[in-house]
Amino acid sequence: MDKYIDAHIHLDKYSNEELKKMFHELPFQLSLVTVSCDLESCKRNLALAEIYPFVKPAFGFHPEQGLPSDNDISDLFSWINAHKDQMAAVGEVGLPYYLRSEEDIKLDGYIELLEEFIKLAKRWDKPIVLHAVYEDTPVVCDLLEKHSIKKAHFHWFKGDISAVSRLISNDYSISFTPDIVYEKEIQNLIRDYPLDKMMAETDGPWAFEGPFKNKPTHPAMMAHSISTLAEIKEISFNSALNQVYENTKSFYNID
Template identity: 50%
Template sequence: MQQTDDFGCPVIDAHIHLDQYDDEIQPLRLSLAPNGVESVIAVSTHLTSCQKMERISSAAPDLIYPAYGYHPEQPVPSMEQLNELLDWMENHIDSMIAVGEVGLPYYSRLEAEKAGQPFDLDPYISMLEKFIVFAKKHDKPIVLHAVYEDADIACDLLERHQFNKAHFHWFKGSDDTVRRMAENGYYISFTPDLVYEKEIQDLASKYPHDQIMAETDGPWPFEGPFAAHKTHPRMVKDVIRAWCDVTGVKLTAAAELFYRNTRQFYSL
């Protein structure tokens, strides 16, 4: 484990869409170590994305750990397409660190409702359940996009299948849901908006310290002090510093905590 600057240990980006950086993929990968970033968990959004992440990660297996799945904020695939993806994942089980990104389409449903359009959530719930069954079968962590009331549906499914290796990325939800997730042992991860979003700061102040990680969700752009910058894995350092501001934990101890939590959850 390399030591780096005032953190005392390296950091890990627990959630990034590395395949969406286009021609920046190569410099992004090569600039991880000088920035104190040891590795990233690189999620996928559909079959083509999974295949691209397979190629990218194979070139740097000690830096990039791929997760395979289907992002829910897009039209639900046909049964044939979903089975094709699951079969591909089955055939690449040894190279994947986790199942993800998967979950439920909160924002797509919200947009449809605002436009007065019908939205059928049931196919998405069914798809998520298939991914949970797959993750449990192969003992792989699952990376979830499930916020607000959708998180409760995800919790229902996880509890039904008695599977708790769940990572809710960029989570937002009610106090009751937060308590439920914490009690079930689910992990959450904070993005750079922890620096300037009170809702996320409140969550950071109460979620168990041994169930937290840091992420960028890059290339998603952030506001505040990050507005003029392209999202890079080194920004997880800003996340950890912001968490220290919220909790009062010293930086070196916090850096070690986030590093240990992420390695433990993903069995790195």
């Protein structure tokens, strides 16, 4: 049976019934790295991991929302510290690129919070899952380099040539979503990125367009994504699938 790893999904945003249906329908062996948005999200992802051994939880604070209070930050870090041995990675963390297009917000507090998460990843030797695109990429790279972080995963990455070059020079990993099937920007980026630094994700339940329009986001969509990757890289589907699987397994230390 083929093996897949969804490198970035928000399982906590699915209902229990949706998850039971999803896992029952899978046509392949699957592991999932489920990222967290806040403390309650962390708790639900951990609870899911205790039910489903193929679920690997990451703990963090999603940046596309208002900053938490000092008390909330303290509670979150205390909880993560207490459960650090049960987490696969620190994440999802980063900078609020899309929120800034809607609101006039300052980055200083977000940068400070991100650096604290980076310090945790360094201290505990954990991978870190990053929400950082376009002009936010250099800021995040500066922090990663400052703390000598090696295992950094830029999920659903988008950026210009200079940003791509910097990620490649640091051996950072990226992942692609099902929009690789229909988005030229993503296809062009993937064409130039090293295959051994790529992972597949769904970012579910985020909805997609193209052949996935009006369909609930499901890990099975990765087969279509990886097929497109194989076409772009001019290799067989099995070669692309095996490489992406091994990349993700190694990056997240998945058994």
